[in-house]
Every structure is written in C-alpha cells, then in structure tokens.
C-alpha cells in the first residue's frame with residue numbers, strides 16, 4: 001500500500017509526478033494499492049480548484065488511484081484524538097514565541113538563524129511553570145503545541161526504520177534531535193504536517209511511503225510519533241528531487257513545468273512520465 005500526498009496549493013509539476021510515479025509503480029509492481037491523499041490542513045493556502053486539478057492531471061497521466069481520496073481537512077477529529085493522547089503522556093507543551101523571538105533566542109545562543117534548514121527551536125517555553133502556561137493559554141494569545149523531544153525519547157528509547165535504497169532495504173537509526181521540539185498543532189488547528197502525516201499513513205494502512213529526499217529529515221520525528229502513538233511503521237523510500245539546469249529543485253515557481261502547461265504545449269503523458277523519472281535535469285536540454 002503506497003500513497004501520493006500532494007498539497008492543493010498549486011498545480012502539479014514534474015517534481016510531483018516523480019513522487020506519484022514512485023508510489024504508483026511500487027504499488028503496481030507488487031500488486032498493491034496506490035492511495036491518494038490531499039494534504040490540505042492549511043486552509044489559507046489550499047484551494048478546491050487545485051484539488052480538482054490534481055485529480056484531473058493524475059487521471060490524464062494515467063496514474064489512477066485506488067479507493068476514495070482522503071482529505072486531511074475532513075479528519076481534524078483524528079488528529080485531535082492523537083494530540084490528546086500525546087498530551088496525556090506529558091510530551092507536549094505550549095510555545096508562545098513568535099518567529100522573531102525564536103530567531104533572536106537562537107542568535108543569542110550563538111546559532112545561525114538563517115541556516116538553510118535552520119537550527120531547532122531553542123526550547124524557550126519548555127520550562128514555563130504550569131500556572132504561567134495556563135494563564136497565557138487562557139489569555140487568548142496565539143500559541144503552538146510542541147513535542148517535548150527529550151521526554152518523548154525517554155518513553156520510546158532508540159528507534160529505527162527500513163529505508164528502501166537502490167541496493168535494497170537498509171535499517172536507518174532515527175535521529176530526531178536536529179529537528180528538535182517540532183510544532184504538532186496550533187491554537188486553532190489541531191495538527192501540523194508531522195502529526196497529520198503520521199496519523200494518516202497509519203489510518204490508510206500505508207506500508208511503503210515514497211516521497212522526496214527533502215522530507216527525509218521529517219521521517220526521524222515521524223518515527224518517534226509512531227512509537228508514542230503505537231502506530232505501525234511503514235517502510236520508506238526517499239527519492240532524489242528533480243532540479244532545473246542550474247541545480248535548483250523544481251517548485252511552484254516553475255510554471256512551464258506544470259502538467260497543465262506541458263499539456264497545453266502538446267506534450268503527452270508518456271513523455272511527461274519519462275521526463276519525471278529521468279535522472280537528467282527535468283527542463284531544458286539533457287546534460288550528458
């Protein structure tokens with residue numbers, strides 16, 4: 001059981017097709033099922049128009065999925081339940097810091113706030129006393145709920161997962177420390193990417209997660225959440241990302257590489273899929 005899980009914040013481009021193909025092929029090769037999930041928890045950025053376009057583009061490409069499409073926005077109760085369980089374990093705490101305060105705190109500690117992936121949250125609010133926490137939460141100001149990673153790891157012990165690599169399956173130890181105390185929910189939204197993905201993969205019975213290597217770091221913390229919530233661990237395959245000729249990864253900025261615009265230019269599904277799985281650069285003349 002594999003899945004493709006795009007966010008409907010724009011049109012599908014070649015990079016998405018690469019991810020979809022990885023999951024689709026793995027499912028079709030093994031007689032398994034290929035599921036589709038729309039990761040639309042950020043209601044300010046997601047649009048129904050894009051959701052519809054994603055389904056249409058995938059169908060046109062022949063990347064058909066099995067069963068109903070799961071929309072994360074329809075499952076907030078599931079995430080709230082998971083959050084309540086984590087809360088009961090004492091591995092969550094509210095964080096009242098603004099983005100700016102977090103950067104200042106990291107700078108004070110000698111970190112580099114502008115590093116590419118960024119240093120983890122410095123833990124400013126981890127030690128707030130209970131009374132102050134409750135006062136602040138009741139005052140109506142915004143806050144996020146963060147995972148207390150040290151407490152979580154004390155409960156889970158050492159963890160690992162099976163990564164499907166070119167040369168075969170390989171056990172990878174989970175090292176979530178570089179991500180630190182990640183945000184699992186916000187005052188008004190009972191989930192974040194990390195929590196929703198972990199809960200959904202288990203609810204949907206996903207046994208192989210295929211996704212871009214940019215999300216490999218997140219897997220370390222997803223593994224911790226699986227252990228805390230007593231959920232099964234899928235196998236993972238993190239595939240390389242498509243880049244443009246200058247080596248930059250494809251993104252929504254690359255309008256010419258959306259499936260829509262390629263289709264308008266008369267490029268057919270077979271060629272789009274060939275480009276998506278090619279090791280050459282996705283756009284422009286292939287470099288040899």
Ligand SMILES: [Zn+2]
Pocket residue numbers: 094095096097123124125126
């Ligand atoms: Zn904080």
